[in-house]
Amino acid sequence: QKEVEQNSGPLSVPEGAIASLNCTYSDRVSQSFFWYRQYSGKSPELIMSIYSNGDKEDGRFTAQLNKASQYVSLLIRDSQPSDSATYLCAVFQTGGGNKLTFGTGTQLKVEL
């Protein structure tokens, strides 16, 4: 079992819809969770970070964390074609060194 799992997609949503991206992780001691956006041929760009159970909102983005279920999600409201990218879930695990463990990413396509 991979430490961080994501559905590779592609996830297709119409413009203006809500895109829901999901991620599960295996290590219960994980403390910090990050969502990065990566356009094709570009480097990862931080979108959201979340450290506590519950929701965290930033503009059109909402991150949700449920540590009991070992689940973190990213909601993108009013999806735009410019949101089309691969979204990487990353987990920071204490005791595992100061490193991020990434999922394989979910490709999101926002269609006109």
Added chain:
Amino acid sequence: GAGVSQSPRYKVAKRGQDVALRCDPISGHVSLFWYQQALGQGPEFLTYFQNEAQLDKSGLPSDRFFAERPEGSVSTLKIQRTQQEDSAVYLCASSLDGGSVGTQYFGPGTRLLVL
């Protein structure tokens, strides 16, 4: 206000050649990380520095891979006797601190192709 910079952006090497990849982190950032990203995969951790100290090199795939950060700023990732399986994008990231809330900012990456 420069971000993380990396050079070269692209490198083509013949199998068996040595390559050196450079990372210039954000000024003042204590922590520096190297990741390897294969096509269609998420970045995989290679090694981590706090200032000039290499605190974790558990992700380096073989002894052909070597990284250094002698003055606690610029870092170099060296790959000796390159193999085709080394072809990937090599990403450098820096963080203000190395703690669990430290956000890592990524450079543009070096795309390495070994022929």
